[in-house]
Amino acid sequence: MYDTLKFEGDTLILIDQRKLPQKVEFFKCRDYRDVEFAIADMVVRGAPAIGAAGAYGVYLAASEFKNNSEEVFFKKVKEANKVLVKARPTAVNLFWAINRMEQAMKRNRNKPVSEILEILREEADNIAREDVETNQAIGKFGNEVIPQGATILTHCNAGALATVGYGTALGVIRAAHESGKNIKVYADETRPRLQGARLTAFELVEEGIPVTLIADSVAATLIRDGVIDVIVVGADRIASNGDTANKIGTFMLSELAVRFGVPLYIAAPVSTIDFDINDGSEIVIEERSPEEVTHIQGIQIAPDGVEVYNPAFDVTPAENITGIITEKGIIEPPYKEGIASLKSSQKKGDIDGQL
Numbered sequence: 001m002y003d004t005l006k007f008e009g010d011t012l013i014l015i016d017q018r019k020l021p022q023k024v025e026f027f028k029c030r031d032y033r034d035v036e037f038a039i040a041d042m043v044v045r046g047a048p049a050i051g052a053a054g055a056y057g058v059y060l061a062a063s064e065f066k067n068n069s070e071e072v073f074f075k076k077v078k079e080a081n082k083v084l085v086k087a088r089p090t091a092v093n094l095f096w097a098i099n100r101m102e103q104a105m106k107r108n109r110n111k112p113v114s115e116i117l118e119i120l121r122e123e124a125d126n127i128a129r130e131d132v133e134t135n136q137a138i139g140k141f142g143n144e145v146i147p148q149g150a151t152i153l154t155h156c157n158a159g160a161l162a163t164v165g166y167g168t169a170l171g172v173i174r175a176a177h178e179s180g181k182n183i184k185v186y187a188d189e190t191r192p193r194l195q196g197a198r199l200t201a202f203e204l205v206e207e208g209i210p211v212t213l214i215a216d217s218v219a220a221t222l223i224r225d226g227v228i229d230v231i232v233v234g235a236d237r238i239a240s241n242g243d244t245a246n247k248i249g250t251f252m253l254s255e256l257a258v259r260f261g262v263p264l265y266i267a268a269p270v271s272t273i274d275f276d277i278n279d280g281s282e283i284v285i286e287e288r289s290p291e292e293v294t295h296i297q298g299i300q301i302a303p304d305g306v307e308v309y310n311p312a313f314d315v316t317p318a319e320n321i322t323g324i325i326t327e328k329g330i331i332e333p334p335y336k337e338g339i340a341s342l343k344s345s346q347k348k349g350d351i352d353g354q355l
């Protein structure tokens with residue numbers, strides 16, 4: 001698999017996911033503004049991946065302002081962080097990662113700027129490295145709920161391309177495949193940005209994991225007819241009660257899963273849990289441009305002037321979720337207590353606090 005992101009010299013290099021699978025091209029971020037654009041325009045996407053990219057964006061900002069006075073340095077980095085954190089509103093990992101970088105700055109604010117820079121680079125590298133380890137742990141735990149020979153449905157892309165590597169939902173699928181369970185996958189194309197067709201299919205075909213691509217509307221028939229043994233998807237923000245925001249269409253799948261008795265698992269790192277919100281009603285759902293719906297790769301498919309509603313995510317209620325697979329184990333309903341027990345394992349910051 002290609003690196004979703006890597007930091008070389010003074011540049012964050014992203015695989016340009018807007019171009020996959022037809023073209024493998026790379027997008028270079030030389031400052032935090034490039035990172036903000038890359039996240040907002042989905043050059044890089046997927047909650048953990050945008051978190052890691054955001055962390056390097058903070059480092060790039062600190063590098064840019066390092067020759068200012070200490071007061072100006074902290075002020076300008078904080079301003080840059082507020083730009084970065086606004087790139088996309090739903091995936092909590094962006095906020096979590098920038099909070100973590102801000103905490104590192106606060107803890108070391110009395111050190112020379114040169115040392116703070118080194119610390120920030122190390123913190124961003126740690127966030128990236130830890131993400132791969134986290135996903136491998138998610139895969140290990142998730143594999144426990146995948147039956148031998150299972151047919152798995154997944155939605156959108158929660159793979160290596162949505163993370164720094166290995167993937168969350170696709171991490172579970174990789175672990176099951178690698179353990180010889182002879183699984184096969186159905187991948188929803190996932191309108192309108194087609195992450196399933198363009199990215200999940202790309203990852204699984206590359207690795208020889210049996211995958212069948214379907215239009216989103218086919219999933220209901222497969223679930224009704226007992227073809228799907230288990231559904232595994234990613235997440236962008238999980239509330240304290242287990243309500244989960246994920247790619248638009250996940251809620252619909254969860255209703256079908258309940259109706260036809262198919263287990264549906266969320267695979268996500270603890271960094272995707274927002275301990276500050278009680279339930280899914282508090283999750284901001286990103287609305288994206290109408291062109292994502294009226295055009296496919298630049299080709300117009302809908303008439304000029306048509307109204308468009310394009311929410312990028314929806315919220316699946318906790319009662320529709322069989323289990324939440326994290327790197328600390330699988331949380332089962334009722335979720336409140338199990339999720340609360342994970343709070344101590346997640347570093348939180350205060351993005352509006354004083355640096």
Ligand SMILES: CSC[C@H]1O[C@H](OP(=O)(O)O)[C@H](O)[C@@H]1O
Pocket residue numbers: 045046047048155156157158159162163168169195233234235236246247248312
């Ligand atoms: C491993 S997080 C993946 C998560 O992010 C995707 O959203 P987007 O492609 O818009 O960034 C989708 O919700 C995936 O489940």
